[in-house]
Amino acid sequence: MDGRIVVGTFRDGGGENGMSELVRLTDVTKVYQGGLTGALNGISVSIEKGEFTAIMGPSGSGKSTMLNLVAGLDRPTSGTIAVGGTDLGKLGEAGLARFRRDHIGFVFQFFYLLPNLTALENILIPAQLMGNVATARAAELLDQLGITDVADRYPARLSGGQQQRVAVARALINNPMLLLADEPTGALDTHTGEQVMELLAGLHRQGQTILLVTHDAKLATRHAARVISVMDGKIVDDARLESPERAPSDVIRVRTEEVSR
C-alpha cells in the first residue's frame, strides 16, 4: 500500500492470517443509495489485536462509513470484512446483531445514553441483553473510569465527560474484542477530550484493541500508535509510530525518515 510505514515488529507481508490479526477489510466499497460517488472506494487494511489505531480524514471522506461496516451496523457494497475471524458477510441480520452485542463496543460522539436510566443502568444494558448479571464488572469499570460516585445519577445530571465515560463503560461491559469510537471527543471541551483519550489509552495499555475516528491530529498522534489517513473513500496513508508523546510534526519526520530508507 502506498505510503505504508512499518515500524517495530509488525509485519503485513500479505500472509493469509497473521496470528494476531483482528480485523481485515479486503477491497471494500460502499455506495449509498442515491450517492453520486462511492463513500468507500476500495479499502484494504488489517488491524492487529491490541492496536490503538486512529482514522483521520476530511469530512465526508468515509471514516464513519468504515467504522460502521467494521461494527456490522451496515454492509459493504462489495468486498469482505472479517472481524475476529468471522466473515461478517456470511452472517444474517440476527447473526450480525448477535455479533455486535457479543464482540463490539461502540462509543459515539453524542454518547446516546438513555435519559430515563441511571448511569449504572445504562452501563448494564448490553450485559442484560446477553442475559448476564454484570454487577461486579460494572463496579470495576465505574472505578476504572472514575465515575463510581455518579453511578446512580441520570444522564441529565452528568457532565459531558462523565456521560462519555458512562458510554465507554457501557461499550466495555461485555468485554468486546474490539472497541470502536467515532469522534468520542468531538462534543467535549479540549481538557475533557484529553481525559477521555487518556482513558482510552489506558484501556489500550491493558490490551484493548481500539479503532477510533478523530478530527484532532494532536490527540491522534499523542495517544494512538497508528494513524490511517482516509480521503475520498481511500486510504492515502498508514503510519505506525513507536514512541509515545509524538507531536504531529514528529509523525511527519518519522514518515519521511522511513520513506527515504
Ligand SMILES: Nc1ncnc2c1ncn2[C@@H]1O[C@H](COP(=O)(O)OP(=O)(O)OP(=O)(O)O)[C@@H](O)[C@H]1O
Ligand atoms: N446514510 C447515508 N446515505 C447516503 N449517503 C451517505 C450516508 N452516510 C454517509 N453518506 C455519504 O458518504 C460519504 C462518507 O460519509 P461518512 O459519514 O463516512 O464521512 P466521515 O468521514 O465520517 O465525515 P465526518 O467527518 O463529517 O463525520 C459522504 O459523502 C456522505 O455524504
Ligand SMILES: [Mg+2]
Ligand atoms: Mg463521521
